[in-house]
Amino acid sequence: MLEVISPGNIQELQAIIRRSDEYRNPYYLAGGTDLVLQIRSRRAEPDLLVELGKIETLKTIADCGENLIIGSMATFTDLVENQLICKKAPVLAEAAAQCAAPQVRNQGTIGGNIANASPAADLLPPLLALNAKLNLLSPQGRREVPVASILKGVGENYLKPLELIEKIKVPLQNGRGAFVKLGIRNSMVIARISTTLIINENETGLIERAAISLGAVAPTVVRIPEAEAVLNGKKPHVDLLKEAMEIVVNETKKYLGQRASAPYKIRAVRGVMAEAFFRIYPALMEGLADGI
Amino acid sequence: MEYELNFTVNGKKISLQVGKTERLLDILRNRLNLTGAKESCGEGECGACSIILNGKLVNSCLVIAPQVQGGVVETIEGLSCKEAALLQEAFVKTGAIQCGFCTPALIMAAKDLLSRNSNPDKKEIREQIAGNLCRCTGYEKIVLAIEYGARELRNDREGVNSEKPIYLDRQGSGSS
Numbered sequence: 167m168l169e170v171i172s173p174g175n176i177q178e179l180q181a182i183i184r185r186s187d188e189y190r191n192p193y194y195l196a197g198g199t200d201l202v203l204q205i206r207s208r209r210a211e212p213d214l215l216v217e218l219g220k221i222e223t224l225k226t227i228a229d230c231g232e233n234l235i236i237g238s239m240a241t242f243t244d245l246v247e248n249q250l251i252c253k254k255a256p257v258l259a260e261a262a263a264q265c266a267a268p269q270v271r272n273q274g275t276i277g278g279n280i281a282n283a284s285p286a287a288d289l290l291p292p293l294l295a296l297n298a299k300l301n302l303l304s305p306q307g308r309r310e311v312p313v314a315s316i317l318k319g320v321g322e323n324y325l326k327p328l329e330l331i332e333k334i335k336v337p338l339q340n341g342r343g344a345f346v347k348l349g350i351r352n353s354m355v356i357a358r359i360s361t362t363l364i365i366n367e368n369e370t371g372l373i374e375r376a377a378i379s380l381g382a383v384a385p386t387v388v389r390i391p392e393a394e395a396v397l398n399g400k401k402p403h404v405d406l407l408k409e410a411m412e413i414v415v416n417e418t419k420k421y422l423g424q425r426a427s428a429p430y431k432i433r434a435v436r437g438v439m440a441e442a443f444f445r446i447y448p449a450l451m452e453g454l455a456d457g458i
Numbered sequence: 459m460e461y462e463l464n465f466t467v468n469g470k471k472i473s474l475q476v477g478k479t480e481r482l483l484d485i486l487r488n489r490l491n492l493t494g495a496k497e498s499c500g501e502g503e504c505g506a507c508s509i510i511l512n513g514k515l516v517n518s519c520l521v522i523a524p525q526v527q528g529g530v531v532e533t534i535e536g537l538s539c540k541e542a543a544l545l546q547e548a549f550v551k552t553g554a555i556q557c558g559f560c561t562p563a564l565i566m567a568a569k570d571l572l573s574r575n576s577n578p579d580k581k582e583i584r585e586q587i588a589g590n591l592c593r594c595t596g597y598e599k600i601v602l603a604i605e606y607g608a609r610e611l612r613n614d615r616e617g618v619n620s621e622k623p624i625y626l627d628r629q630g631s632g633s634s
Contacts (some may be wrong), residue, residue, distance in 0.1 A: 169477045170461065170524050195524065199502055202520050205479055208502075215478070217524040243514070267589020268567070270502055272514040281512070 169180040171429040172217040176224075176303075179330070183305055186328035194330065196239060196278035199270050211387040214330070224277075224332065225249060234336040234371055238277025240297050242289075243396040245276065255336050257343035264288065280313060283386065284322045288360065290317070290387035292345055295362040298336045304329035317386035322458050341366035341375065344445035345416040346438045360380060360432045362406070365397070373397045378414060378439075383431060384421040390414050406448045413437045466528045470568070476523045483507045483518040485526075486533060494534035494562035498591070500572025508563035509533045515570040517589075527624035534562040541569065544614060548607030549600075556594030564590050568604045576612055580605065 171190075173179040188208070192214035193437055195201055201361075204210035218224060218295045224239035227248050234254055236245070245251050245262035252259045265271055265288040279289045280300070289407050293313045300316065304326050347360040360368050360381035369372040376397035378390045393413040418435045422428040444451040464471070483605045486492040486509070498506040498520050505526045507518040510532040511525075511585070522598055545565050548556050554564075564587060571578055571586040578586070584597075592600060611629060612617070 168478050172524055172527060195522075198522060198525060199517075202479075202481070202522055203501055205522075215524065217527075219525055220528075266502075267505065267568070268586060269505055269508055269515050269517045269589045270520075273516045404553050 167217065167315055168213060170215045170316060172220045173218050176221060176332075179216070179218075179221060180303070183303065183328050184331065186305055189327070192216065192328050194218055194281070195272040195326070196275040196281075197241065198278075199266075199274045200278065200282050210309050216244045218277075221281070223357055229254070229338075234337060234338060236276055236334040236336065238280075238331040239275050240277075242271035242274050242276070242279075245289075246271065253294070254307045255296060257364065258289065258296065258336065259294045260345040261288050261347070261360075261362070264345070268410050276334055278318070281323055281325060281331055282332070283317050283319070283321055285320055285385055285387060286358075286360070286382040287326060287387060288347070288381075291360050291362040291379040291381045292335065292343075293336070294379040294387055294389055296336050296339075296362045298334055299378070300331050301333040301335060302329050303332045308332075310335070314386075314389065319385045329450075337367055339364075339437060341373075341377075342446050344442040346442045346445070348434050348438050359431060359438050360440045363436075363439075363446060365402075365446050367402075372399060372401055374399075374412075378410075380414070380418065380435065383435065388421070390417050402447055402450060407447065409435060410441065413441050449450075461523050463523050463527060465526050465531060467531045468533060478524065479522045481519055482509070482511070482521040482523070482526050483533070485523065486518060486531075492533050492535050494591075496559055496562065497557070503591070504560075505567070506563050508590065510566060510570060511607075517565055519536055532566075535564055537565070538571065540614060541611070543567070544610045545607045548610060549603045551602040552599050552606055554599040554603035555593055557614045560590060560592045560594075564592070564604075564613055568607060571604070572608055572611060576609060577616075578604070 171182055173182060190213050191211060194211040195217045197217045199211060218239055224237040227240055227250055228235045228236045228378045229250050234250060242265050244260040246259055272437055279287050299310050300313055318324050341364045343364040345362050348358050360377045364377040365373055366375040376394045378393050379387060382388045393410045394411055394412050415432060415436050419432060422431055461476050463476050464473045469534050474489055483495055483497055486495055495509050495518050496506040499503040502517045502520045508515055509518045512529050545568060567587050567590050580601055591614050
């Protein structure tokens with residue numbers, strides 16, 4: 167027997183969370199664009215559905231000084247249209263805008279995109295590159311963890327039963343960012359490769375913090391720390407960017423192994439990385455992108 | 459029959475017993491006989507079941523009853539006579555209909571766009587209908603239909619009487 171509950175606020179939700187051990191297979195229903203299909207095909211067989219659409223506080227987006235705080239029920243459309251996100255975390259708005267089509271963006275949520283843990287999730291590369299954190303709510307109380315720490319594998323996360331992603335905390339920083347997604351057409355596609363590149367430079371023009379994340383090359387979205395380390399502390403130069411790109415390609419090869427799509431994806435990674443670097447350093451990358 | 463659903467459809471308050479995971483698409487088509495929304499892919503890829511829920515265009519095949527509780531649904535059957543007539547006429551005049559299966563959803567997508575932007579350009583129209591598949595027309599005429607319909611609705615609002623038809627040139631792009 168399936169039970170359905172639609173709590174109207176966080177207090178009501180907490181009362182449900184406290185009873186989580188009464189259920190064998192409880193699920194949260196956020197936007198439903200993935201879960202509804204999973205239920206219909208019996209890939210998900212919940213005995214409890216907690217529908218989150220009636221909790222207004224989960225939909226707010228706020229600027230709290232050092233962080234942007236995004237409610238987990240904010241939709242892709244909310245991210246695209248929100249002025250705070252567009253100004254202070256533009257890579258996130260860019261990634262949200264390129265996801266699926268208006269219908270799905272109106273319904274799909276940031277919390278669902280994270281919990282669903284798809285290797286091709288559109289919002290995970292920017293969230294990882296931005297060092298975003300999750301505020302989680304469970305029977306044991308609240309905890310804060312980095313987004314990457316809950317990603318387990320393809321479609322799997324490390325969240326406890328009925329542990330809720332309440333808010334997403336995005337640290338504000340002044341870096342320049344680029345989100346590049348390769349799909350077979352502009353709309354509706356699931357990313358074949360996606361990347362987010364964020365570069366922070368200090369006043370002397372040295373790269374202070376580089377962040378590179380890649381989607382759809384490994385069981386989860388991943389950061390490429392080896393390539394970031396090469397960039398950090400250096401002055402941007404075409405040879406340095408090329409070196410970083412080759413490290414990304416080599417790390418990708420390790421993830422891809424012998425799978426059939428590997429030769430295609432390796433070329434594609436070089437292409438999306440070249441485009442991402444070009445967006446941040448157009449003058450340095452001039453001419454290089456053509457030769458890839 | 460285990461879930462009592464109260465919601466508003468096309469301005470009318472409705473109370474129904476439905477399944478807990480029954481899709482809005484099935485509720486509209488099978489229980490309310492509102493068959494404008496069509497099922498094609500059933501996976502949110504084709505847009506044929508597009509309706510407006512709480513002011514947002516969504517695929518009704520991906521929405522289940524609890525998400526609609528207390529909500530407001532608009533379907534193609536609920537368009538005002540004027541809206542329906544002008545958009546319908548725009549689709550007919552520009553030849554944007556062949557089999558017609560995708561048309562109600564495309565008109566809902568158009569309505570959604572026009573409610574935010576009464577004078578969209580071709581790029582904005584293409585972005586808006588990116589989630590609506592049409593296997594007959596090749597989209598050019600649909601884009602034209604929405605452009606034309608937008609103009610007619612603007613004219614209607616401003617009281618301008620425009621009988622000037624829209625023509626297709628050889629490249630399929632519109633001129634009027």
